[in-house]
Amino acid sequence: xxxQGVKEEAKGVKIVTKNFGVPDSHKLATYRSRGGWDAFKKAxxxxxxxxxxxxxxxxxxxxxxxxxxxxxxWSFVPKEARTVYLVVNADESEPGTCKDRELLAxxxxxxxxxxxxxxxxxxxxxxxxxxxxxxxxxxKIIQAAIDEAYAAGLLGADHSVGxxxxxxxxxxxxxxxxxxxxxxxxxxxxxxxxxRGWPRLKPPFPAVKGLFQQATVVNNVETIMNVxxxxxxxxxxxxxxxxxxSGGTRIVCVSGHVAKPGVFELPIGISxxxxxxxxxxxxxxxxxFKGLIPGGTSMPPLDAGEIDVPIEFDALTSDTRxxxxxxxxxxxxxMGNGRRLKTMAGSGxxxxxxxxxxVVALCARIMRFYAHESCGQCTPCREGSGWLARVCxxxxxxxxxxxxxxxxxxxxxxxxxxxxxxxxxxxxxPMMGFLTKFRADFEAKIRKVA
Amino acid sequence: MALEFSAQAKQRIERLLTQYPTKQxxxxxxxxxxxxxxxxxxxxxxxxxxDTLQLPAAHVFGVITxxxxxxxxxxxxxxxxxxxxxxxxxxxxxxxxxxxxxxxxIKAGESTPDGCFHLVEEECLAACANAPMMICxxxxxxxxxxxxxxxxxxxxxxxxxxxxxxxxxxGEGPAKTVAGVGPERKF
Numbered sequence: 001x002x003x004q005g006v007k008e009e010a011k012g013v014k015i016v017t018k019n020f021g022v023p024d025s026h027k028l029a030t031y032r033s034r035g036g037w038d039a040f041k042k043a044x045x046x047x048x049x050x051x052x053x054x055x056x057x058x059x060x061x062x063x064x065x066x067x068x069x070x071x072x073x074w075s076f077v078p079k080e081a082r083t084v085y086l087v088v089n090a091d092e093s094e095p096g097t098c099k100d101r102e103l104l105a106x107x108x109x110x111x112x113x114x115x116x117x118x119x120x121x122x123x124x125x126x127x128x129x130x131x132x133x134x135x136x137x138x139x140k141i142i143q144a145a146i147d148e149a150y151a152a153g154l155l156g157a158d159h160s161v162g163x164x165x166x167x168x169x170x171x172x173x174x175x176x177x178x179x180x181x182x183x184x185x186x187x188x189x190x191x192x193x194x195x196r197g198w199p200r201l202k203p204p205f206p207a208v209k210g211l212f213q214q215a216t217v218v219n220n221v222e223t224i225m226n227v228x229x230x231x232x233x234x235x236x237x238x239x240x241x242x243x244x245x246s247g248g249t250r251i252v253c254v255s256g257h258v259a260k261p262g263v264f265e266l267p268i269g270i271s272x273x274x275x276x277x278x279x280x281x282x283x284x285x286x287x288x289f290k291g292l293i294p295g296g297t298s299m300p301p302l303d304a305g306e307i308d309v310p311i312e313f314d315a316l317t318s319d320t321r322x323x324x325x326x327x328x329x330x331x332x333x334x335m336g337n338g339r340r341l342k343t344m345a346g347s348g349x350x351x352x353x354x355x356x357x358x359v360v361a362l363c364a365r366i367m368r369f370y371a372h373e374s375c376g377q378c379t380p381c382r383e384g385s386g387w388l389a390r391v392c393x394x395x396x397x398x399x400x401x402x403x404x405x406x407x408x409x410x411x412x413x414x415x416x417x418x419x420x421x422x423x424x425x426x427x428x429x430p431m432m433g434f435l436t437k438f439r440a441d442f443e444a445k446i447r448k449v450a
Numbered sequence: 451m452a453l454e455f456s457a458q459a460k461q462r463i464e465r466l467l468t469q470y471p472t473k474q475x476x477x478x479x480x481x482x483x484x485x486x487x488x489x490x491x492x493x494x495x496x497x498x499x500x501d502t503l504q505l506p507a508a509h510v511f512g513v514i515t516x517x518x519x520x521x522x523x524x525x526x527x528x529x530x531x532x533x534x535x536x537x538x539x540x541x542x543x544x545x546x547x548x549x550x551x552x553x554x555x556i557k558a559g560e561s562t563p564d565g566c567f568h569l570v571e572e573e574c575l576a577a578c579a580n581a582p583m584m585i586c587x588x589x590x591x592x593x594x595x596x597x598x599x600x601x602x603x604x605x606x607x608x609x610x611x612x613x614x615x616x617x618x619x620x621g622e623g624p625a626k627t628v629a630g631v632g633p634e635r636k637f
Contacts, residue, residue, distance in 0.1 A: 136588040
């Protein structure tokens with residue numbers, strides 16, 4: 001493990017996967033025998049504001065995709081708010097991402113304890129878990145775990161608090177019904193309210209007006225599962241495991257053309273190169289590495305020259321070894337105010353592809369996905385994603401028209417920044433990213449005119 | 451009212467309503483319940499849910515048609531959800547889908563005539579490290595090969611046949627027969 005740029009003390013540390021492989025890890029008795037619910041007890045002795053401060057100090061960042069600082073998000077809940085909701089986003093559906101499903105299946109009680117602590121910190125009395133509809137097996141596991149926690153008097157019962165008074169929280173599991181867009185936090189809130197999963201305009205942000213128009217914090221499964229360890233061992237310990245402004249470890253899901261695909265909890269400073277060639281055993285079948293998708297399919301891909309970069313949030317948005325995404329050669333994509341786009345760490349879903357891969361077909365599949373999942377609210381996304389899918393598909397079939405490659409860049413540029421939610425970017429960014437990194441592959445698919 | 455919830459379902463709905471501050475918020479769980487009871491969500495089920503939660507039928511219709519897991523048509527009992535998104539595609543997901551299509555003699559989106567299988571080309575099902583894969587109900591079939599698919603289909607069909615035999619009159623299908631649809635309630 002001569003991993004470059006990784007701190008010694010971070011190697012081998014397991015926080016959210018510490019109970020993986022333990023028999024009956026999904027049972028409360030197993031969880032408690034391994035120190036479960038001790039952190040909750042410790043948390044109740046502290047003031048809620050002290051917990052928020054500890055989370056801030058830990059530099060825990062949202063593991064759902066955006067990497068927003070969790071402590072900061074919690075601190076946005078207005079002090080005068082009378083009803084506060086915590087909603088855990090377990091609607092994992094970003095292609096290439098398979099961490100939350102495993103976390104839910106193997107350690108549901110870590111999530112429940114993390115939610116109890118988070119609820120105490122933000123003064124929430126009723127928390128919801130929004131789980132993806134297709135995860136029927138995991139929903140059963142989580143419901144059984146919630147029932148166990150109720151039976152043990154951990155949920156739905158008063159706990160005395162250090163500063164006097166009592167704290168109690170209820171947790172309800174809510175199943176989605178098959179809509180990628182519900183992973184977007186405001187669409188998720190609408191879905192939880194019994195509506196179509198249509199994203200809402202922000203502001204107002206959920207912290208001010210969220211679920212049922214009340215103050216709401218929406219956090220990813222992995223994010224919440226880090227909370228008990230931070231309370232137990234301190235924010236500073238957690239922060240020291242990471243690099244820069246990102247604390248802790250990171251779960252990555254590696255799939256595609258690697259010898260050993262899997263879900264791994266790793267130091268956040270590890271590079272893609274060490275991840276692929278050391279942890280995952282390299283590229284099989286004697287093929288060569290061609291590129292990878294760094295954090296779910298909505299993130300621009302990286303090519304062979306860009307994989308020395310660590311998988312950390314800020315490195316992926318700013319490291320100079322990564323090329324700027326372009327609309328067309330020589331015209332960098334402008335994210336607004338002249339900000340350039342490289343890529344993002346996203347959801348941790350890393351998809352590796354070798355040199356036998358038809359990247360145009362791969363990109364077309366991604367575009368068909370976003371066209372299918374566009375909720376239809378905003379015209380640029382609804383129409384634009386369809387155009388990207390159709391033009392990409394005809395290119396992949398070797399039937400591209402002259403000008404198609406530029407057309408793709410133009411359409412993508414017209415979507416990004418012009419929609420209510422980030423699904424527009426989720427289609428436009430990888431489109432422009434694939435064009436920037438693999439333009440020759442696209443040009444080769446233009447139909448030859450005799 | 452052509453349809454009614456079973457006593458057990460009514461009890462579950464009562465409990466569900468205590469878990470949300472509005473009745474509308476219980477819509478998705480109640481629709482899941484209704485689909486479990488009736489097999490799919492025809493107009494009668496839609497109106498039953500709307501009346502139960504005191505919601506406009508048009509709202510319930512909008513919600514049902516927005517989400518892919520709610521079915522307006524009667525389909526095969528075993529829903530095979532085969533992922534063909536990138537991680538699975540790179541490891542032969544389309545070969546698996548085409549293998550199933552030729553084995554069952556149906557295309558994605560169709561059901562077998564005996565009502566045993568309904569085949570769906572699914573988006574990413576969050577088991578990318580075990581691609582290619584498919585889900586049927588709460589069962590995962592991972593690291594698929596054509597041989598593994600054959601074994602899975604045989605097993606699912608066998609279980610289905612066993613269950614079907616236990617139902618008087620055969621045919622598992624929806625739990626209740628849904629009567630003809632009145633014109634005033636047709637969307």
